[in-house]
Amino acid sequence: MSRILARLSLTVTLLSTLGASASAAPNCLRDPQPYALTDDTVSWAMTIVPGADCIQGLRWSYMQIEGVSLSSGPRNGKVVIVGPGFRYFADPDFQGSDAFTVSVSGKNRKAFGNSILKIDVNARLQDVRVRGM
Secondary structure (H helix, E strand, C coil): HHHHHHHHHHHHHHHHHHHCCCCCCCCECCCCCCCCCCEEEEEEEEECCCCCCCECCCCCCCEEEEEEEEEEEECCCEEEEECCCCEEEEECCCCCCCEEEEEEEEEEEEEEEEEEEEEEEECCCCCCCCCCC
């Protein structure tokens, strides 16, 4: 009987842990246009809250990414290459705009090529909600 209660208690604990809310990173890119790995250049726009970060994968379903590198870094944040993608960290006091450039190389449907991604970053003020007393 005590084993059954112990298992039941463990099950309830696990279920309550699994039911805890999780939050994914918000989509900070606005309509990222696909690049073609044909020596093309594509411009993307990002909106981010100061002090926040944004992680973005670069692989489309028909591509095989072989290399990602930072061509030019931002002035008001930091970019870290993460596998076939990047993560942008906005400075806590970030206001206005920023920009950085990422180079991607790989295969697009068996054809090897490169693309340049120019990412423009704009600061967005946090939503502030005041509750009544």
